[in-house]
Amino acid sequence: MRDRLFTDASVAVLYDALCAGRQDFDFYLPLVMSAGSVLDVGCGTGELLCRARQAGHQGRLCGLDPADAMLEQAYAKTQAYAKTQAYGQARAYATGHAHAKAGSGQTAIEWVLGDLSAVSWEREFDLAVMTGNAFQEFVADDALRVALAAIRSALVDGGRFAFETRNPAARAWEEWTAEHAVEVLDATGAVVRVAHDVETPCDGDTVHFTTTFTSPDWDRPQASRSTVRFRGAVEVASFLAGAGLVVEEQYGGWLRQPLTDTSPDIITIARRR
Template sequence: MVDHSYADLSLAALYDSLHPWGPGDDFYLGLVMSAGSVLDVGCGTGRLLRGARAAGHDGRLLGLEPAAAMLVQARRAEPGVEWVLGDMRARRWEGHGFDLAVMTGHAFQELLGDEEVRATLTAVRNALGPAGRFVFETRNPTARAWETWTPDRVRRLADGDGRPVRVWHEVEGPPVGDRVTFTETYEGEAWAQPHVCRSTLRFLDLDALSGFLAGAGLEVVEQYGDWDRGPVTSGSPEIITVAGPR
């Protein structure tokens, strides 16, 4: 489940600038603050758990991240959180009894194979307490977000030394089934030539999500189409799922 775009230290250091805090972060922070113990699966730079600790959360916070470069950023910023390198399949989770598990930043879409999805969801189910909740989002496939990932939509930001960086995306051909492959290109003084990362994301629809959750002993409690908790429609940008043990 490693996002290879951020396996490099120089790219991981840019993540929070490229993805500034937004409505989705506020949504998840509210959930975290109301839970006694929280597991953040694919925690990235750890900003959600850092934000919770800064806001006064005094319970157990565990961030799990498979990309070592991202975890370096998390560990620099907040020592008061458990930071663990790996994914959900790397350890046994029975008995942890988390009140809440989250998977933010569309990290769920990096699970490409059926067995990887099943194994991850089963591990999450095992990590939850009897009344625990698993909350995650995936881009709604019917909204076809990938059609906007074009080279003309360039993001401009600065690296840690204040040097300008340009970032853009380009999709490699039409979707293959429910998978979309694209490149993310970084151009700046930190690299002798543009740094190109290739990634694939999986776009599961409502029925497929429900089927995988059920197979792992989870069921949908609520689903939203946007961060204001609107309904899921064909044009909704997100499928935000709140699931619990069956």
């Protein structure tokens, strides 16, 4: 089973509902609004960049994601926003592949289908963000090194990279159980139950788990298998330094609480050296 949550359109459409009420956007949005050009790595459904544009960001916004189903959601949002009064007159948006720039003028949002191993931006962005714990998707050390090198290349001199990863000391995976299942509504209004099941034994370093989606209105359940890597603050800083990025700020919560051993997250802002 592949990670169907991101690649299957019928499941990807549930992503925003599953992430409703997320606190991280209150942290990231001011960073985006203060930067002239922004790259959102693993942008998913494009919610953060759409909020930025809706809030009046006039610079370059670019979302990169390897899952076409997620970018379809992003494109649908920009199309819908363009038809509202949020931007006054309707403005053009388009989906993009490779390095094609989407839309026209300062109001465009670029949606790029691909991953960091296939891009070659050079000093084009003031800020790069990676939200939704996407940092943990880089399971292999070499994959993370490639990703960080690409991010550094994409940043202007002194540009910043903001992201978060779950603190391994908080052992978040212990709550990824059927007892903590949630329910959301799909596009038809059907109730969908979403439950996680972590594979054992689990060493707390690399965690494999299956997400199962069930609904009384569906013929059968759907399942998505995922693997994520947990890295502590010292290890994260070491990888950043190896890529030419220096930690500038680090927090343990979305209200900028100090990072401690019990913090649920390791939230980092690094700068290109």
